[in-house]
Amino acid sequence: MTRRPTSRDVAVAAGVSQSTVSIVLAGKWAGRVSAPTAQAVHEAAERLGYRPNLAARNLRLGQTRTVLFVVPTLTSPFFGAVYTGAARVAAAHGFGVVVYPWPAGTARERSPFAAPRGAVPAPSHPAGAVEGPSWVASWKEIDGVLASSMAADALAELLARDDGSPALVMLDSDPADPVPTVNVDVAESMRTLVAHLAGLGHRRFGHLAADIDVWTFRTRGEALAAAVAELPGATLVRQAAPIAVDGARTAAHVLLRDAPTALLCDADVLAAGAYKAARDAGLDVPGDLSIGGIDDILLAEALEPELTTVRLPAEALGERAMAALLELLDGGRPQTVSLPGDLVVRASTAPPPDR
Amino acid sequence: MTRRPTSRDVAVAAGVSQSTVSIVLAGKWAGRVSAPTAQAVHEAAERLGYRPNLAARNLRLGQTRTVLFVVPTLTSPFFGAVYTGAARVAAAHGFGVVVYPWPAGTARERSPFAAPRGAVPAPSHPAGAVEGPSWVASWKEIDGVLASSMAADALAELLARDDGSPALVMLDSDPADPVPTVNVDVAESMRTLVAHLAGLGHRRFGHLAADIDVWTFRTRGEALAAAVAELPGATLVRQAAPIAVDGARTAAHVLLRDAPTALLCDADVLAAGAYKAARDAGLDVPGDLSIGGIDDILLAEALEPELTTVRLPAEALGERAMAALLELLDGGRPQTVSLPGDLVVRASTAPPPDR
DNA sequence: CATCTAAAGTCATACGTATTACCAAGTCAT
DNA sequence: ATGACTTGGTAATACGTATGACTTTAGATG
Numbered sequence A, B: 001m002t003r004r005p006t007s008r009d010v011a012v013a014a015g016v017s018q019s020t021v022s023i024v025l026a027g028k029w030a031g032r033v034s035a036p037t038a039q040a041v042h043e044a045a046e047r048l049g050y051r052p053n054l055a056a057r058n059l060r061l062g063q064t065r066t067v068l069f070v071v072p073t074l075t076s077p078f079f080g081a082v083y084t085g086a087a088r089v090a091a092a093h094g095f096g097v098v099v100y101p102w103p104a105g106t107a108r109e110r111s112p113f114a115a116p117r118g119a120v121p122a123p124s125h126p127a128g129a130v131e132g133p134s135w136v137a138s139w140k141e142i143d144g145v146l147a148s149s150m151a152a153d154a155l156a157e158l159l160a161r162d163d164g165s166p167a168l169v170m171l172d173s174d175p176a177d178p179v180p181t182v183n184v185d186v187a188e189s190m191r192t193l194v195a196h197l198a199g200l201g202h203r204r205f206g207h208l209a210a211d212i213d214v215w216t217f218r219t220r221g222e223a224l225a226a227a228v229a230e231l232p233g234a235t236l237v238r239q240a241a242p243i244a245v246d247g248a249r250t251a252a253h254v255l256l257r258d259a260p261t262a263l264l265c266d267a268d269v270l271a272a273g274a275y276k277a278a279r280d281a282g283l284d285v286p287g288d289l290s291i292g293g294i295d296d297i298l299l300a301e302a303l304e305p306e307l308t309t310v311r312l313p314a315e316a317l318g319e320r321a322m323a324a325l326l327e328l329l330d331g332g333r334p335q336t337v338s339l340p341g342d343l344v345v346r347a348s349t350a351p352p353p354d355r
Numbered sequence C: 001c002a003t004c005t006a007a008a009g010t011c012a013t014a015c016g017t018a019t020t021a022c023c024a025a026g027t028c029a030t
Numbered sequence D: 001a002t003g004a005c006t007t008g009g010t011a012a013t014a015c016g017t018a019t020g021a022c023t024t025t026a027g028a029t030g
Helices: A007-014 A018-025 A035-048 A054-061 A077-092 A149-160 A186-200 A215-229 A245-256 A268-280 A298-302 A314-329 B007-014 B018-025 B035-048 B054-061 B077-092 B149-159 B186-200 B215-229 B245-256 B268-280 B298-302 B314-329
Strands: A066-071 A096-101 A144-148 A167-171 A181-184 A204-210 A235-241 A262-265 A290-295 A308-311 A337-339 A342-344 B066-071 B096-101 B144-148 B167-171 B181-184 B204-210 B235-241 B262-265 B290-295 B308-311 B337-339 B342-344
Touching: A007 A018, A007 A035, A018 A035, A054 B054, A066 A077, A066 A149, A077 A096, A077 A314, A077 B077, A077 B096, A096 B077, A096 B096, A144 A149, A144 A314, A167 A314, A181 A186, A181 A215, A181 A314, A186 A215, A186 A262, A186 A290, A186 A308, A186 A342, A204 A215, A204 A245, A204 A268, A215 A235, A235 A245, A245 A262, A245 A268, A245 B298, A262 A268, A268 A290, A268 A298, A268 B298, A298 B245, A298 B268, A298 B298, A314 A337, B007 B018, B007 B035, B018 B035, B066 B077, B066 B149, B077 B096, B077 B314, B144 B149, B144 B314, B167 B314, B181 B186, B181 B215, B181 B314, B186 B215, B186 B262, B186 B290, B186 B308, B186 B342, B204 B215, B204 B245, B204 B268, B215 B235, B235 B245, B245 B262, B245 B268, B262 B268, B268 B290, B268 B298, B314 B337
Parallel strands: A066 A096, A066 A144, A144 A167, A167 A181, A181 A337, A204 A235, A204 A262, A262 A290, A290 A308, B066 B096, B066 B144, B144 B167, B167 B181, B181 B337, B204 B235, B204 B262, B262 B290, B290 B308
Antiparallel strands: A308 A342, B308 B342
């Protein structure tokens, strides 16, 4: 017999019934099974190398122990790290994570919760290329959803469903929302960054903002504006750009017309574009222009000069978010968590040029 | 009744038996069910919004429709993209993907296939922090494994298991191995890169190599050496470095002592370190030193000057690999695929300085 | 007309688990 | 001594699907 052992095999080996095995291994035997019997069951399970069959358990329990992770893209070190943290915690608790890359701006019909019409999936799976995202949640049942705020509009639909909506935790979303949220305290991060530059003597600020209208970026902008407003005589100009090097470069050129001495960027990728714009304009970083970012992805260290930025605890974010989701699935109360960012001072910030 | 419909509900609605529904929806009704009946079943399923219960199907079929993805890290745009492609194809075929970040050099005891002793997972899951990777495959059953070559040593154990080893496809591994493999033709990529530089007039080459002993990097080195050997009067020096900016910088300093005019790097990240070394040495890129990379991650475009590199089709790699794995699971024959890289000429390569 | 075959379905069952209801044997209070 | 209660366990069942063994009916064949 080479097939993998079942709980019944364990029962036979331990001289008890299958129910007893199930009860003991679930840890619910207080007052139902004697200690020696429980011990015997554990030993038999160990000896046989028993692992519960998840499919059977899922069927019985009506859950899938699977979590959907909705994220704009994994081709970003930030979300990759978030995923890593989330997946680690999930795995440790017997959950799988299915990722659903959902680029911001994707049409609503492509939402992971909208099933294609008439598509009852067959068990056969002729391998081949697939175009575009596919519908995950429609047939791969899920117990919960971990979603980046960039997918916020797809979630309205989810929440409106009548058939038992899965548990939901939002990532980097507005903590004031009724939905449990785990995010980075970007407002504080921005204030720290401004304080750092103000301390160096800067008063003319430029904000290279991400052009995505989600909480995290809105908040960065507001916090930055508030912090600058508190500085006597300080000015602020702002320009939005898509999160890409090229777009940032163009937008930064516009900002530079106002001759700021410090440029704060909503993301490190934007900072890379700002570097290029500065070079185009013949400005030295940090001699003529200080540049600060947010994220601390690999890029920050690779740029020349190395980028002063705020490190966002991406892996911890994923871990905490998954922990909150599992807690929710376990019947615990929803929690909203905020993690601090860390200012990493490198070589891209310095006192402003004398005038 | 608000619970989700089962195949029995569909059967009642269509006026047939549950078995018939199952047969029809599986698409296996050739000669077993009349066309009108099949039609009725499909309509009923559509009308009720029926989705098969995966847990039940998995239990019945003894499979999990889950694939393990073993990867050194997701905090790298490259593997993030590979994952994205793989997950997309998997999802389209009803498979989930569980990722197992397995940093190169991880101790064998932490292999995803080695279960911790005595750890029969309980269904309860007190949320909380977890340290280090956890054991996925030991209890979360899987049908197949997609593994980066960097996890090669953990796989020996897998293949030696007696209890029905899962199907396996290797990523970026030696195509000569008996294991089905999907990889990028890095040898050809390297030759293309050398040809580009040789065409510009370079004869003194330096190779900034990754210090990981896996097929993909070994092959890059060999192909580079072979290509240089074919150039009359060409020389080559090599230095290995960990895949990180700092380590690459140090190693590049050593290389520069031999005054190469062109530096080829096993990865874009290494190229970033080479940039820093060049700057340290007062060399202009590309005026005094041409630098070429491999990967074409975001970084390549962000560097100044923008990096000439070979674009590896990461997403396509993941897609093809998953397709090959699904084909294998479907009883198809193992296939080994090789995808071409694309040379992307940017601003970091130019003719060598006059002497 | 009797028999055979094909077509079109249905029946029954098993996958492995978790849980509810039940039961036997002591123990204790009255 | 008898009922009530506790302790320690078992039997039975349901979750939803896929499938091999059957059944029925109609048409073809001898």
